[in-house]
Amino acid sequence: xxRIPYADSQNPAVKPLADRIVAERGEVLHLxxxxxxxxxxxxxxxxxxxxxxxxxxxxxxxxxxxxxxVAQLNHAPYEADQHAPIALKEGMSQPxxxxxxxxxxxxxxxxxxxxxxxxxDAMTLxxxxxxxxxxxxxxxxxxxxLVELTATVAxxxxxxxxxxxxxxxxxxxx
Numbered sequence: 001x002x003r004i005p006y007a008d009s010q011n012p013a014v015k016p017l018a019d020r021i022v023a024e025r026g027e028v029l030h031l032x033x034x035x036x037x038x039x040x041x042x043x044x045x046x047x048x049x050x051x052x053x054x055x056x057x058x059x060x061x062x063x064x065x066x067x068x069x070v071a072q073l074n075h076a077p078y079e080a081d082q083h084a085p086i087a088l089k090e091g092m093s094q095p096x097x098x099x100x101x102x103x104x105x106x107x108x109x110x111x112x113x114x115x116x117x118x119x120x121d122a123m124t125l126x127x128x129x130x131x132x133x134x135x136x137x138x139x140x141x142x143x144x145x146l147v148e149l150t151a152t153v154a155x156x157x158x159x160x161x162x163x164x165x166x167x168x169x170x171x172x173x174x
Contacts, residue, residue: 003167007036014039021046029082030168031159052155056148060090065113066120066149067156068092068100073124076160081170112140116149123153 009018009028014036021032024046028036035042056063064087071079087097099106103117119137122129138146162168 001167002030002034002169002172003165004034004037006030006033006172009033009036014042017042017046024050030078030170030172031082031163034162034166034168049155049159052148052152056152057145058148058152061087061092062113062116062149063152064090065092065096065100066116066152068097069103069117069120070124070153070156071160072101073121074157074160074164076163078163078169079156079160115140119149120153123150124157 007014009015009021009032017039018028018032018036021028021042025032032042032046035045053063064083067083068080068087071077071083084097088094093108096106096108099108100117103109103114109117115133115136118133119129122133137149141149
């Protein structure tokens with residue numbers, strides 16, 4: 001159960017923003033119900049994460065692979081629950097999802113995917129990225145996509161930390 005109450009998305013003070021979230025996301029997930037406790041933060045979050053997920057030039061499968069890996073590393077089950085179906089829809093295979101925890105020992109990932117996963121691991125676990133890991137990932141992407149990849153890893157570290165600090169979980173009551 002979440003550490004603080006979820007906002008009432010029908011409250012007149014937040015309903016217009018909740019309606020926008022429904023229009024853009026299909027529903028007001030637990031994450032956004034929590035964010036609605038601060039409408040300015042919820043609005044900024046929505047804008048930023050929409051850019052990351054829907055306006056990036058990164059292939060969807062790579063984006064979702066990064067999100068799933070960050071969720072694993074940060075022990076953020078809500079994030080993984082929300083993104084596993086999206087990852088499959090975007091082109092990750094179930095065997096890749098299953099092998100993601102131990103990706104370095106798996107032969108299911110291409111050289112490009114391995115560079116991305118090493119980069120996500122370094123950013124998430126150590127913050128500073130070793131030159132060799134940066135060289136490997138930067139060889140795979142043009143500057144725009146490298147910025148988008150970096151922003152995706154950073155954004156979903158933010159998401160998982162928010163979720164876990166407030167103990168937002170899929171099984172919480174609606």
